[in-house]
Amino acid sequence: MTRRRVAITGIGVVSPHGSDASVMFDALLHGRSAIDYLQIQSDVGTLQAIGAAVPGEPWLKLPQAQLVASDRVSHYALVAAGIAVRDAGLTFEVEDKTRIGISVGTCQGGVGSEESAYSDIFFKHKNRLSPFTLVKAMYNAPAAYIGLAYKLSGPTLTYSTTCSSSTVAIGEAMRQIRHGYCDVMIAGGTDAPFAYVSMKAWQALKVLAPVPERDPWASCRPFSLDRNGAVLGDGAAFVVLEDYERAEKRGAQIYCDLAGYGVCNDATHMTQPSIEGQTLAMKLALRDAGIAEEEIGYINAHGTGTPLNDLTETQAIKATFGAHAKKLAISSTKSMHGHLVGAAGALELVITTLALQRQVVPPTAHLNHPDPECDLDYVPHEGRATKVRAAMSNSFAVGGTAAVLVASALRA
Secondary structure (H helix, E strand, C coil): CCCCCEEEEEEEEEECCECCHHHHHHHHHCCCCCCEEEEEECCCCEEEEEEECCCCCHHHHCCHHHHHHCCHHHHHHHHHHHHHHHHHCCCHHHCCHHHEEEEEECCCCCHHHHHHHHHHHHCCCCCCCCCCHHHHHCCCHHHHHHHHHHCCCCCEEEECCHHHHHHHHHHHHHHHHHCCCCCEEEEEEEECCCCHHHHHHHHHCCCECCCCCCCHHHCCCCCECCCCCECEECEEEEEEEEEHHHHHHCCCCCCEEEEEEEEEECCCCCCCCCHHHHHHHHHHHHHHHCCCHHHCCEEECCCCCCHHHHHHHHHHHHHHHHHHHHHCEEECCHHHHCECHHHHHHHHHHHHHHHHHHCEECCECCCCCECCCCCCCCCECCCEECCCCEEEEEEECCCCEEEEEEEECCCC
16 A cells, blocks of 8 residues: 655644744743643632643634534634644635544543533532533534534544543544545644543542642653652644645645654553553654654653653653664653643644754753653753754553654655
8 A cells, every 4th residue: 555645734732832833832942831820610619720721712713603512622622723724724615625534632522511511410400401511521522613614524533542642633644644545634632621620630640740839830840850740731732734745736835744653552550651662652653654763853752740751751762762862852841831631742743843843942841950860861941953854752641542653854
């Protein structure tokens, strides 16, 4: 079977640093954190937390009918996907809409609407719910709303593999194009985890950093000796994937090749990653891309800031890359935008794509006290100009789905 090249021709974000990908990337290069104190309110109670929340209300320009009938998780997706579509210069009126699909990753779907519905039943003792309750809460709502917005009739797919959801969504979308099922895929992820019960569940898992008395923006410290947990973020990120030859023919901007995808099950523990599982995912992605280990110049690490994950990922990178591991530029941008869970992989692929385009890699913020056991080059504090021909983005999930994407600027 002939494998078609897959290009990234559009990007769009609704991120804790705003809804302009270029502005977001510049903030990351300068080590600016979007993490702050949050107050989460519900009928159950009020929760003090830290997190990286989307600023403002970027969804307000959506049609009123969409706003009323959808959850925040779909609002984020509609806005970010719309930015990516415009960035790609797609005009759907002249396209074969059966050849354009949607692929979305989310961890918790419309958890806010689901929580509100339970509250209406159990606390307010209502007998009837809003007729929009199901379409707000269902996991495939963001993909469905994007399909409706553009009247697309290609495959509309949703993946939920916690922290790797959108990496899987993008990787599987790449395969749709590569093997000829579609010509264009709108792919990415979205999550809106700042709901009371959702935050309580994450806290119960004991993977979140505690609420500090001061300096909340420095709460997520991947690869640091004093790291003590992850910090959640919310938002969405999308890319437009396109058959490379088609993109060239229509004169589209091409950010890079999406060259490789590896996915596997880390079948050892529900919440504790293994070196073997992470190594396998990276090796599968490299093999799929046809790229040697020495050709990778940058890795956007999963880098959650938990003691176990960061050490395991360091060891897995060494196992994958051997001596070349010491030459890699590696960073965890979660130190600044938090962990967007179902949207994390998509946001980090956008960041990786911009690093390739600009030939500058973002840093790991707050790395003041490096862990001696995490002894690779984690680009502390500030971005670094460097020649990068190919880059990798890692996503390693609660539940075991390890997924890795490789983006390349190698081929003309």
